[in-house]
Amino acid sequence: MFEKLTSFPENFLWGGATAANQLEGAYLEGGKGLTTVDLIPVGPNRFPIAMGNLDSFQPKEDEFYPSHEAIDFYHRYKEDIALFAEMGFKCFRLSIAWARIFPNGDDVEPNEAGLQFYDDVFDELLKYNIEPVVTICHFDVPVHLVKIYGGWKNRKMIEFFETYAKTLFNRYKDKVKYWMTFNEINMLLHLPYIGAGIVLQEGEDKQQILYQAAHHELVASALAVKACHEIIPSAKIGCMLAAGTVYPYTSNPDDVWKAMEQDRESFFFIDVQSKGAYPGYTKRFFREHGIHIEMQPEDADILMQNTVDYIGFSYYASRCTSTDPEILKDQTEGNVFGSVKNPYLDASEWGWTIDPKGLRITCNQLHDRYGKPLFIVENGLGATDVLLDNDTVEDDYRIDYLDRHFAEMAEAIQDGVEILGYTSWGPIDLVSAGTGEMKKRYGYIYVDRNNDGTGTLRRVKKKSFHWYKEVIANQGAQYFK
Numbered sequence: 001m002f003e004k005l006t007s008f009p010e011n012f013l014w015g016g017a018t019a020a021n022q023l024e025g026a027y028l029e030g031g032k033g034l035t036t037v038d039l040i041p042v043g044p045n046r047f048p049i050a051m052g053n054l055d056s057f058q059p060k061e062d063e064f065y066p067s068h069e070a071i072d073f074y075h076r077y078k079e080d081i082a083l084f085a086e087m088g089f090k091c092f093r094l095s096i097a098w099a100r101i102f103p104n105g106d107d108v109e110p111n112e113a114g115l116q117f118y119d120d121v122f123d124e125l126l127k128y129n130i131e132p133v134v135t136i137c138h139f140d141v142p143v144h145l146v147k148i149y150g151g152w153k154n155r156k157m158i159e160f161f162e163t164y165a166k167t168l169f170n171r172y173k174d175k176v177k178y179w180m181t182f183n184e185i186n187m188l189l190h191l192p193y194i195g196a197g198i199v200l201q202e203g204e205d206k207q208q209i210l211y212q213a214a215h216h217e218l219v220a221s222a223l224a225v226k227a228c229h230e231i232i233p234s235a236k237i238g239c240m241l242a243a244g245t246v247y248p249y250t251s252n253p254d255d256v257w258k259a260m261e262q263d264r265e266s267f268f269f270i271d272v273q274s275k276g277a278y279p280g281y282t283k284r285f286f287r288e289h290g291i292h293i294e295m296q297p298e299d300a301d302i303l304m305q306n307t308v309d310y311i312g313f314s315y316y317a318s319r320c321t322s323t324d325p326e327i328l329k330d331q332t333e334g335n336v337f338g339s340v341k342n343p344y345l346d347a348s349e350w351g352w353t354i355d356p357k358g359l360r361i362t363c364n365q366l367h368d369r370y371g372k373p374l375f376i377v378e379n380g381l382g383a384t385d386v387l388l389d390n391d392t393v394e395d396d397y398r399i400d401y402l403d404r405h406f407a408e409m410a411e412a413i414q415d416g417v418e419i420l421g422y423t424s425w426g427p428i429d430l431v432s433a434g435t436g437e438m439k440k441r442y443g444y445i446y447v448d449r450n451n452d453g454t455g456t457l458r459r460v461k462k463k464s465f466h467w468y469k470e471v472i473a474n475q476g477a478q479y480f481k
């Protein structure tokens, strides 16, 4: 009755995760339109644009835009998928570039060449029995929708997104069983242009704009869930949270409360997507901050009746906070979320806290809060790799990071948490969403490409390639001893 598990579940979905703009390249091929991410350069203008403080509606000659070529998956997907198959992937998470399907976003008819491209990719995956896991929107909005409508500030976006999502469900209903609506939906509050195609104008009330946009995305997400359930009843559709529990720096109740409030800033989105209604703490926050959300009478029902089937999330690091201004000065980086340095933990080269046990804590927390299956759809170590003369990369640091996280994931499963699968971020090196660098590599497969766009794009297996292959082949049995 209380038997000990001996491995990850038989149907556990091992794989890797990517996003269209970070790997496809071919940014104007096959009739694709320009998206927000195609206009975010590397360099000093990157963060002001990503945060919506500087507009960017046309590529500029003197800027370098890494999404334009990325790692050229668009032309090399067969080679890449063959490598994923060699590792034994059971699934592959990818996003669809909205502007490949609707180049302007408000087009009446979809673009057949774009639809066909993903048909070809899915066929290639299915040839190897690799289940596609599809994010409908991963940090890209057709730029026309930003110019004409103001991105997710505008309620019209719900309609465009619903049409886009329905087009995908109808077209791929026989090929795709796992869907996700918005990648890291809570990122909207931190990187408004990346998260929601929002450019903030001087004098605008930022919080008001962002939470109104959040409402539009939440309704759009619920309508996509509805359409998915109607068009592909056997499919599962989830939300996607940039997760990582916030720890209090001390046991001072004020610190504990602040940590809880910061967690809730992110949980707000998932509470709505999973439980179907605005939580009381958010209503209070809106009331006390003079935020007024315009809602249509039908919105409450749409949200309540169309909740997600599973909770997808990314986990790179835990966070830490304090109410002490002195302690608050000692900040560290980490997936955009500010965090106080945790004295018990090390950090990556990019300053992201490394906390394997935090993954177990986060899994248990999400399980207790939502009672739905979880899907760990991003996790990994961004590091500088060196390609050796014998054509490999000795990335023991990456193996160590993953090994320690897998051990905690196994603990979470033994704690009773249902986890559908695990897709590590960037199984093949790709462009960093944060910095736009190639140098920040996550892959099991090395790609010969440099920050400035030079390189042959050749693919090389790293040491971790062989290691991950073994873990998958053994169903991670070593973590259940």
Ligand code: BG6
Pocket: 019, 022, 183, 184, 242, 314, 335, 378, 382, 425, 431, 432, 433, 434, 435, 440
């Ligand atoms: C997540 C995003 O926030 O983190 C990915 O969903 C991103 O798109 C990943 O690439 C890692 O971040 P970065 O900045 O190292 O690429």
